[in-house]
Amino acid sequence: MNGWILAAVVVLAAGVGATLWGVVTGPLRRRAAAQNLSTALACPALLLLAQGYARPAYVDLALVLAVLGPVGTLVFARLLADELADDPPHARGPTLTAAALGAAVVLAVSLATGPGRALVKVLVVGALLVGGNLVASRALAGGMQEARRD
Amino acid sequence: MTEALIVTALLLVAGSATAAVAVRDPVRQSLVLAVLGVVLAVLFTVLQAPDVALSQLAVGSALTPLLLLLTVRKVRRRGQRAAGGGGGSDGRRGGGSGP
Numbered sequence: 001m002n003g004w005i006l007a008a009v010v011v012l013a014a015g016v017g018a019t020l021w022g023v024v025t026g027p028l029r030r031r032a033a034a035q036n037l038s039t040a041l042a043c044p045a046l047l048l049l050a051q052g053y054a055r056p057a058y059v060d061l062a063l064v065l066a067v068l069g070p071v072g073t074l075v076f077a078r079l080l081a082d083e084l085a086d087d088p089p090h091a092r093g094p095t096l097t098a099a100a101l102g103a104a105v106v107l108a109v110s111l112a113t114g115p116g117r118a119l120v121k122v123l124v125v126g127a128l129l130v131g132g133n134l135v136a137s138r139a140l141a142g143g144m145q146e147a148r149r150d
Numbered sequence: 151m152t153e154a155l156i157v158t159a160l161l162l163v164a165g166s167a168t169a170a171v172a173v174r175d176p177v178r179q180s181l182v183l184a185v186l187g188v189v190l191a192v193l194f195t196v197l198q199a200p201d202v203a204l205s206q207l208a209v210g211s212a213l214t215p216l217l218l219l220l221t222v223r224k225v226r227r228r229g230q231r232a233a234g235g236g237g238g239s240d241g242r243r244g245g246g247s248g249p
Contacts, residue, residue, distance in 0.1 A: 012192065016189065020185060031181045035181045035184050039188055061191070
């Protein structure tokens with residue numbers, strides 16, 4: 001229909017499809033990192049869908065996912081700490097790629113939104129998305145272990 | 151373009167749901183279930199049902215994996231106590247892991 005929907009299709013097929021492959025195969029560390037990346041990639045897709053359907057109310061979905069996605073990853077990091085301790089998942093490259101994609105999508109959507117309350121909402125979603133993604137990835141990579149050792 | 155979007159979301163849901171059935175270890179299954187919850191929420195959004203997608207996100211992305219992992223943890227601890235604590239002298243060390 002328009003470019004936003006096309007971008008959402010690309011993000012869903014390439015990004016979320018790749019994380020689905022990562023969460024199905026491989027060792028446990030790769031699966032945990034892929035689960036973290038799946039929420040970090042689905043949130044920009046939801047933002048693109050909200051813009052593509054021209055319905056600003058759909059941004060709420062991205063907001064909820066940006067809050068709850070890192071929470072889910074922290075649940076895994078806490079409850080799988082023993083299994084992940086000897087081989088912690090370091091996915092620096094994919095995490096930074098997902099964060100950059102999220103920042104780019106938020107920038108584009110906020111440019112298309114224009115000034116107003118909707119812009120503030122989109123920017124809050126972007127800050128939660130990028131910050132939560134980085135914090136959750138760090139917790140997976142061993143931050144939880146250090147916190148427990150103290 | 152909308153059809154391509156719906157087909158993509160449907161394929162993702164079908165793939166993750168099949169994987170959630172095919173994976174046998176409960177811990178890895180909970181990881182696949184978390185991804186399935188997110189992908190289902192995307193499918194509901196694509197089908198213009200954002201209210202259903204909101205509740206699916208709230209339940210599927212954090213709550214279901216949390217319940218599954220807590221259950222696995224409790225079962226494992228009970229199994230360890232039953233296997234290792236024949237004398238029963240170590241008491242109820244791991245009793246308070248419930249939510």
